[in-house]
Amino acid sequence: MDKQSLTNKHLASLTNTSKLISWSKNGFIAYSSPLASSTNNLYLTYLENINGKTWQLAPPQPINIKLENNFLPEISLVSWSSLNTDLAIADVYGNFYILLAGVGLLDDTTTTTTTTTGRTSPTTFSPSYELTSYNHMEMIYRDIINQDSKSTVNPGASIIAFKWMNIEKAQLMNKPATLVPDSNSPVPNSNNGQFAYTYGASSFPPHGATHPLATKQACVALRQNGQFMLYYQGEHKVEYHKLCVGLTDGISVITKASIGFANDKQIIITAYDSITDTISTYSVVIDWGFLVEAAKRQKVDQHYHTPKEAQKPVKMTVNRIHDMKPAVKFLDDEDDSDEDKMDVDNVKYTIGELVSVDVISANAEKDSKPSVLIGYAYTNQSDHITSIIYRYNITDKLDLVSDAFMELGARKGVVSPSTPTKKSVTLTLMDKITRSGQIRHINTVLNDFYMLIAYMDGKIDVIDLSTWKLVTHSTEQFPPTSISTIFDVGFSFPKIPHTNPLILAVSPNMTSLVYTEVYSDKPNLSLVMVEKTRHTGYSSRDLFTTSVGFAFRHAYTCYTNTCSDDLLVLIQSEIVRLRAKLSETKANSNVDVILDKFVESIITESHKAINFQLDGFSRESVDKLLSNPPLQKLLSLQLVLGEFLGTNSISSDIAWMILNLRSTSFGIMFSLSSIYRQISKKKPSEDSLQDSIARAECIVSLIGNMKWLIDLMVYLNQELLQLSLCKRDEDSKNSRVTIANSIVLPVILSKVPRLFIMYAISSIGKTHEILKKLHKDLNEANKLFTPMKESLNRYFTICDHAPLTLSLFENFLRECDALITKELSTRVTTPGVVLRLEQKLVCRGEITGEMSQIAPYIIERYAANINRELKASDLYFFDVDWLDIGIIRDQSRESSPVLVDSSTSKIAPRLRMQDGYIDALRKITIGGGEIRKCTRCRAVSLVSDPLVFDGSVGPGLWTMVFQRTCLCGSVWVNVNTSNRH
Numbered sequence: 001m002d003k004q005s006l007t008n009k010h011l012a013s014l015t016n017t018s019k020l021i022s023w024s025k026n027g028f029i030a031y032s033s034p035l036a037s038s039t040n041n042l043y044l045t046y047l048e049n050i051n052g053k054t055w056q057l058a059p060p061q062p063i064n065i066k067l068e069n070n071f072l073p074e075i076s077l078v079s080w081s082s083l084n085t086d087l088a089i090a091d092v093y094g095n096f097y098i099l100l101a102g103v104g105l106l107d108d109t110t111t112t113t114t115t116t117t118g119r120t121s122p123t124t125f126s127p128s129y130e131l132t133s134y135n136h137m138e139m140i141y142r143d144i145i146n147q148d149s150k151s152t153v154n155p156g157a158s159i160i161a162f163k164w165m166n167i168e169k170a171q172l173m174n175k176p177a178t179l180v181p182d183s184n185s186p187v188p189n190s191n192n193g194q195f196a197y198t199y200g201a202s203s204f205p206p207h208g209a210t211h212p213l214a215t216k217q218a219c220v221a222l223r224q225n226g227q228f229m230l231y232y233q234g235e236h237k238v239e240y241h242k243l244c245v246g247l248t249d250g251i252s253v254i255t256k257a258s259i260g261f262a263n264d265k266q267i268i269i270t271a272y273d274s275i276t277d278t279i280s281t282y283s284v285v286i287d288w289g290f291l292v293e294a295a296k297r298q299k300v301d302q303h304y305h306t307p308k309e310a311q312k313p314v315k316m317t318v319n320r321i322h323d324m325k326p327a328v329k330f331l332d333d334e335d336d337s338d339e340d341k342m343d344v345d346n347v348k349y350t351i352g353e354l355v356s357v358d359v360i361s362a363n364a365e366k367d368s369k370p371s372v373l374i375g376y377a378y379t380n381q382s383d384h385i386t387s388i389i390y391r392y393n394i395t396d397k398l399d400l401v402s403d404a405f406m407e408l409g410a411r412k413g414v415v416s417p418s419t420p421t422k423k424s425v426t427l428t429l430m431d432k433i434t435r436s437g438q439i440r441h442i443n444t445v446l447n448d449f450y451m452l453i454a455y456m457d458g459k460i461d462v463i464d465l466s467t468w469k470l471v472t473h474s475t476e477q478f479p480p481t482s483i484s485t486i487f488d489v490g491f492s493f494p495k496i497p498h499t500n501p502l503i504l505a506v507s508p509n510m511t512s513l514v515y516t517e518v519y520s521d522k523p524n525l526s527l528v529m530v531e532k533t534r535h536t537g538y539s540s541r542d543l544f545t546t547s548v549g550f551a552f553r554h555a556y557t558c559y560t561n562t563c564s565d566d567l568l569v570l571i572q573s574e575i576v577r578l579r580a581k582l583s584e585t586k587a588n589s590n591v592d593v594i595l596d597k598f599v600e601s602i603i604t605e606s607h608k609a610i611n612f613q614l615d616g617f618s619r620e621s622v623d624k625l626l627s628n629p630p631l632q633k634l635l636s637l638q639l640v641l642g643e644f645l646g647t648n649s650i651s652s653d654i655a656w657m658i659l660n661l662r663s664t665s666f667g668i669m670f671s672l673s674s675i676y677r678q679i680s681k682k683k684p685s686e687d688s689l690q691d692s693i694a695r696a697e698c699i700v701s702l703i704g705n706m707k708w709l710i711d712l713m714v715y716l717n718q719e720l721l722q723l724s725l726c727k728r729d730e731d732s733k734n735s736r737v738t739i740a741n742s743i744v745l746p747v748i749l750s751k752v753p754r755l756f757i758m759y760a761i762s763s764i765g766k767t768h769e770i771l772k773k774l775h776k777d778l779n780e781a782n783k784l785f786t787p788m789k790e791s792l793n794r795y796f797t798i799c800d801h802a803p804l805t806l807s808l809f810e811n812f813l814r815e816c817d818a819l820i821t822k823e824l825s826t827r828v829t830t831p832g833v834v835l836r837l838e839q840k841l842v843c844r845g846e847i848t849g850e851m852s853q854i855a856p857y858i859i860e861r862y863a864a865n866i867n868r869e870l871k872a873s874d875l876y877f878f879d880v881d882w883l884d885i886g887i888i889r890d891q892s893r894e895s896s897p898v899l900v901d902s903s904t905s906k907i908a909p910r911l912r913m914q915d916g917y918i919d920a921l922r923k924i925t926i927g928g929g930e931i932r933k934c935t936r937c938r939a940v941s942l943v944s945d946p947l948v949f950d951g952s953v954g955p956g957l958w959t960m961v962f963q964r965t966c967l968c969g970s971v972w973v974n975v976n977t978s979n980r981h
Contacts, residue, residue: 006033006041006072010092010153011518014076018441018454019162021505022087023514024080026134026971027563027935028101030063030087032075034503034520040064041072042089043523044135046973047565048935051908052643053896055569057514058935058973060523063137065089065097067147081164081217087137088164088219094157096221098141098231098240102964103129105138129238131963132943133932133972141231141240156225161257161269165218168210168295171364173447174555174609175200176484177548195479195541197548199609201559204364208261212288212295220259220267220284226252228269228284230316235294235306245316247282251275260359260370268359268394270372272326279357281322281372281394281427287315321394322427326354327376352378355387356439363448363465369393372427377438385438385456391468392427431468435461440502445510447560450485452506458496460506460513462487478535479545486511486570489549490534509553512566526901529570538578543598546574551605558610558633563971565936568640571602572898575644592647596844599641603843606634614752614838622759625752626666632969635659638843639937639968650845653743653885654753656937657712658842661756663921663967664705668763670958671698672770679774684781693949696787699771699795700948701957704923706767706795709760710802711880716757717804717866719744719886721875724863727856736887739847739855743886748816748858749851750841758817761810768799787949803874812866816858823854882918884911910938921962922946936970943974 011034014020021031028046043060050056067073073091080087087099106128129138145157177197211218211232218232230243247269257271267284289312297304356375362368372392379385437455444451450471453461462471462485471487480488496502496515504515514525535542550571557564575595582591607614610630617625625631635655642652675695682691722737723745739745747753775792778784827850828834840846847855881888911918917926920939930943945957966972 006038010074016441017501017503019077020503022078022080023505024084025508025562026084030078034516036519041075056900082167090159092153094145096143099137100140101137102134104132133974135973140238158224159221160224161222161259163259166208166210168206169214171204172559176482177552179481207263207364209265209267212291224254256357258357258359260361262370263362268370270357270359279324283319285317289314321425352376358442361448387435387439389433391430393430395428397424397426460493483552486549489546490532491530492533494531507566508562509567511570529573547601547605550602551609554606555609558630572644603638604839615835622755636968665760667958684777687783689785692785692788696791699791707798708923714878715880716744720862723859745855746841746845758813761806803878909940932972932974934966934970937968
């Protein structure tokens with residue numbers, strides 16, 4: 001079929017271009033084509049790490065929205081949902097679409113389509129999906145108004161306002177970091193001695209308007225003709241349904257409108273009707289019908305289905321709560337000279353116009369209320385534009401009724417004597433915000449706790465909605481008494497130079513922004529970070545306060561499950577800025593020391609910010625560590641920053657090792673549980689070929705990780721062997737492995753890595769015993785089918801060819817664990833010292849203080865207990881280079897920019913061999929098939945499990961837990977994925 005092209009003839013007429021782009025918390029940026037003419041109308045991009053040091057926005061991936069005859073309509077709205085999986089799209093014809101990210105369509109069935117009457121077209125089959133990477137999408141809903149490519153655009157049908165509803169689940173968010181004078185803090189402050197910050201978190205109940213079911217989503221939209229629509233998911237599955245209601249009975253032409261939510265579940269709509277020249281505010285209440293009861297039932301039984309006869313329909317009720325006329329067009333009795341004043345008098349203006357209508361939703365705070373902002377732009381005689389925003393709150397209005405009428409009503413039985421008043425709501429003017437420059441758009445960020453004002457000239461202001469004040473802090477004390485944004489430690493949004501109107505989006509972390517211009521000559525976006533404009537020095541006070549700002553923002557990403565890639569780019573950019581500044585006055589060796597301590601401070605404060613203590617775990621808590629998302633995020637942070645600095649590869653190697661130990665141990669235990677559950681259901685004599693295939697696939701899926709785990713133990717023993725030999729021979733200058741650069745000593749001395757290694761070796765032992773017994777039982781029952789026989793042979797071969805006995809090494813580690821615990825209990829009595837020692841070991845790979853005295857004992861014990869049990873030559877020459885850690889790591893020392901803007905650089909995969917790439921998740925060589933890559937750690941992996949045996953149904957393997965996210969916690973993206981809708 002011929003490829004259609006798109007002509008963006010309506011792009012220039014859009015007043016709010018921020019609706020053309022949306023940045024999800026998963027890190028994916030969807031945006032309308034900015035080109036004047038294009039063969040694509042929608043693109044997707046994301047940040048990706050190229051080589052461990054440099055990031056780029058990925059080349060734009062087309063995700064086209066098509067109507068009949070492959071017609072590409074112009075896109076007028078792009079918006080990610082609250083769960084960051086559903087993408088709402090609208091075109092200039094008023095057609096509405098919802099795409100579902102991270103799924104692939106299994107059945108070739110049609111999507112749900114809604115006609116102009118709002119009724120859902122019946123479908124014979126419901127489509128089935130499989131989970132996959134987020135850069136693959138499927139269309140799951142269409143509300144088609146007009147798909148005739150030759151017809152003119154009907155303005156009345158176009159969507160003028162849109163908003164996704166919140167999610168019916170509690171939110172965990174971090175409290176501002178608070179300055180506390182602390183004499184024990186290691187951070188000096190030239191002004192008031194030493195200081196530290198404390199962190200905390202709060203849990204907020206669901207707020208705003210929500211779908212009753214916590215796993216379902218809903219959104220609302222308003223057309224220019226006043227038609228208000230609710231799109232919502234049903235009790236089960238992903239399909240959407242539609243409900244419509246008119247705001248007014250008459251004809252409307254709404255040219256400016258906004259939608260927000262109140263904490264009593266009301267939807268607030270403010271709209272300017274150009275026919276009546278009136279700004280009206282409405283409240284909409286949704287009666288969710290049977291879905292309310294379904295939500296209660298599903299908490300007990302998640303598979304509960306409401307009987308058809310009990311499915312009470314969903315309804316909406318509209319109530320007009322306020323009308324006003326726009327403000328006067330002329331003002332000439334005031335004067336303004338300070339553009340940073342939030343509320344001014346004595347300003348001289350002339351011509352004015354209504355430019356914006358915005359509803360600011362209530363946030364999660366208990367007493368928060370929605371606000372209505374009405375914005376005007378005034379141009380004086382010098383053509384200088386000043387914007388005035390009038391802020392209204394929705395407040396209760398009491399309509400007093402006289403006593404005489406109340407008595408009469410009581411006698412007639414119309415009202416109760418105990419009901420003296422009738423309650424309603426209205427708009428109340430709260431204050432006025434005056435800013436220099438014309439406003440382009442206003443939107444909220446960080447869970448509606450902050451507001452951004454973007455101006456036509458490319459400037460962006462940040463307003464704290466708890467105080468309605470600008471976040472500048474230019475005159476406040478430093479270090480600040482509290483830190484709740486990156487702006488509190490000296491960062492600011494840069495002013496974006498441009499010629500044409502900007503299509504711009506700020507990241508969910510508020511640490512960067514992406515933009516392009518209308519009618520750009522290329523589809524690529526540009527990324528810019530917030531800039532350090534205040535407190536730009538490199539004193540201990542400045543560096544520590546900046547590290548607290550980064551740690552606080554990283555904690556926010558942990559609590560809210562937000563992608564932190566742009567925060568990592570910001571940290572790297574700050575390191576580069578500091579290196580350049582330090583190099584002007586200090587020697588290179590001193591520069592590296594200062595930057596190493598700065599990064600260490602960022603990582604350790606990030607631990608503290610989410611209350612993660614490395615010394616707070618025991619053998620009994622390893623199971624919790626396996627599924628601990630904060631640990632995964634902290635290790636991922638350490639991995640990237642350690643690799644970027646390049647001066648200390650031990651830090652990133654330890655992080656990479658623990659991340660792989662987590663995934664490998666999880667895979668072993670998951671598979672063991674699956675195998676054990678299967679064999680406990682029936683006797684070996686009842687085993688079938690299908691049973692054999694399912695178990696064999698489980699075993700084969702572990703082969704690569706078993707090989708990795710055994711080879712890792714071999715490498716650690718190689719280092720210990722070298723260290724023990726060097727200890728005997730004083731002339732160890734030629735040894736590549738030393739106490740200073742070894743990985744094995746920090747790993748054994750530190751509690752968390754040691755526990756993971758002991759757990760992993762124990763898991764191998766359990767697996768070996770169970771599979772050995774299973775082999776024996778099946779063989780005796782004459783049910784050892786070929787799949788099980790082959791998979792078991794492969795597994796036992798890998799274990800039998802290891803050049804060391806794992807049980808001996810496990811015993812050695814247990815002895816070390818007892819020794820280290822005993823020594824620390826007698827040597828360290830000061831609170832907090834053990835935690836700092838653990839942080840030095842894990843975050844830096846550095847052996848300090850009491851640990852430096854314990855390390856020689858570890859080497860001596862290894863030499864005495866294990867050396868004589870090993871064939872040193874077999875161990876020493878065993879090839880484990882593919883692990884790419886420690887002294888065998890292939891690490892580039894070349895300098896590299898933090899960010900490149902070309903989007904053409906090829907990714908250097910993390911694990912490579914001469915004949916190809918290694919699947920970082922499964923630890924096997926990738927021979928063929930569709931692959932995916934991690935946007936952060938550069939791991940590559942097969943999209944689907946490479947099933948070895950011919951089974952009719954694919955087994956549920958442990959890898960399904962990593963279908964969307966990498967073992968480092970970042971997201972996968974399918975390579976060479978193309979979406980067409």
